Amino acid sequence: MTNGAKVAVLGGGSFGTVIANLIGTKGEAVNLWMRDVQRAEEINETGENSRYLPGRQLAESITATADMQAALADVDIIFVSIPSSSFRSVIAQAKVYLKPDQIVVSTTKGIEADTFSLMSQILADELPENPIGVLSGPNLAKEIVQQQLTATVIASESEKVRKAVQDILHCAYFRIYASTDMYGVELGGTLKNIYAIASGLSAALGMGENTKSMLMTRSLAEMSRFAVQLGANPMTFLGLAGVGDLIVTCSSPLSRNYRVGFALGEGKSLVEAVESLGEVAEGVNTLRYVKEKADELGIYMPLVRGLFEVVFNGAPVSQVAKMMMLNTQSSDVEFILPRD
Ligand SMILES: NC(=O)C1=CN([C@@H]2O[C@H](COP(=O)(O)OP(=O)(O)OC[C@H]3O[C@@H](n4cnc5c(N)ncnc54)[C@H](OP(=O)(O)O)[C@@H]3O)[C@@H](O)[C@H]2O)C=CC1
Numbered sequence: 001m002t003n004g005a006k007v008a009v010l011g012g013g014s015f016g017t018v019i020a021n022l023i024g025t026k027g028e029a030v031n032l033w034m035r036d037v038q039r040a041e042e043i044n045e046t047g048e049n050s051r052y053l054p055g056r057q058l059a060e061s062i063t064a065t066a067d068m069q070a071a072l073a074d075v076d077i078i079f080v081s082i083p084s085s086s087f088r089s090v091i092a093q094a095k096v097y098l099k100p101d102q103i104v105v106s107t108t109k110g111i112e113a114d115t116f117s118l119m120s121q122i123l124a125d126e127l128p129e130n131p132i133g134v135l136s137g138p139n140l141a142k143e144i145v146q147q148q149l150t151a152t153v154i155a156s157e158s159e160k161v162r163k164a165v166q167d168i169l170h171c172a173y174f175r176i177y178a179s180t181d182m183y184g185v186e187l188g189g190t191l192k193n194i195y196a197i198a199s200g201l202s203a204a205l206g207m208g209e210n211t212k213s214m215l216m217t218r219s220l221a222e223m224s225r226f227a228v229q230l231g232a233n234p235m236t237f238l239g240l241a242g243v244g245d246l247i248v249t250c251s252s253p254l255s256r257n258y259r260v261g262f263a264l265g266e267g268k269s270l271v272e273a274v275e276s277l278g279e280v281a282e283g284v285n286t287l288r289y290v291k292e293k294a295d296e297l298g299i300y301m302p303l304v305r306g307l308f309e310v311v312f313n314g315a316p317v318s319q320v321a322k323m324m325m326l327n328t329q330s331s332d333v334e335f336i337l338p339r340d
Pocket residue numbers: 011012013014015016034035036052081082083084086089090107108109110139140141142278279280282
């Protein structure tokens with residue numbers, strides 16, 4: 001099931017380590033690159049990444065390294081699990097050693113500041129000759145490492161990329177579905193982080209199941225509206241990378257974005273909420289960039305606007321929620337009944 005492809009993963013945080021471990025558990029050799037030399041040594045010597053996956057013994061076939069050249073030598077597929085704020089700079093480091101036939105796949109769910117680029121656009125800019133793809137779906141790292149049954153999506157225009165990624169990751173607890181809508185799949189994974197913050201906030205405030213359901217469904221409507229304006233296919237949002245990832249991230253305290261929202265709901269400041277995580281919560285910056293883009297393009301996004309006021313301007317949730325509830329009533333599914 002693996003066609004003998006050799007793999008490197010860039011990024012030794014939660015997700016990079018888990019993807020490397022999944023491949024390693026299949027008995028395949030995998031290079032795991034990270035910037036922290038001591039952590040690479042720790043993984044090679046003890047089999048543990050004590051910062052991101054404490055107490056978890058990793059597969060023996062993982063070779064951790066802080067040497068980018070060594071990590072990329074003779075590999076066929078490279079997964080990139082680096083937060084969006086550092087993604088381009090890490091790709092710039094890798095570029096020097098990459099050959100044009102090496103497949104590069106982003107697992108990152110965020111947007112670049114200033115350019116509003118998604119990671120596939122950064123890959124296309126920086127590595128115009130390499131085949132590229134994105135991996136996204138309801139994929140909490142801490143569940144995958146426990147081998148909870150999980151599915152994801154590989155999106156790429158290249159059939160070769162889709163097939164290679166399906167083969168290398170497929171196992172009894174991980175299924176990989178294919179898509180050609182790279183931009184839509186990536187936008188789904190990126191936008192849902194915003195709404196996970198809102199869900200965590202509503203959970204901390206004791207809101208009921210009706211409220212959670214309304215929030216998730218209207219989030220999906222808002223995400224799809226935004227994505228269509230940006231040229232993505234709204235049908236993608238019916239799949240794992242859309243509604244699938246929205247459900248898991250809006251429901252689970254294992255989601256860092258949900259936890260940021262929950263902490264805000266408990267009265268912590270944004271700085272306290274983010275610092276106490278010790279891991280990346282992409283939704284905070286994504287909220288900022290998407291609000292700016294929606295304002296620029298005139299896209300109606302009441303949840304984004306309301307959450308922005310709560311998170312960045314300290315508006316009381318009760319006041320924002322009341323304003324939204326008393327707002328002009330509108331269409332349920334606007335692909336059936338367009339909004340006025
Ligand atoms: N965790 C999850 O469940 C999932 C995460 N994702 C996505 O994957 C991406 C990465 O997330 P995740 O692994 O969880 O994040 P973490 O916060 O757990 O880890 C981030 C990793 O990136 C490294 N890093 C940050 N900046 C740089 C840099 N400039 N150069 C080199 N390495 C750097 C960190 O290194 P250091 O430790 O040295 O700071 C760390 O190893 C995010 O976009 C996230 O949305 C996608 C699916 C699931």
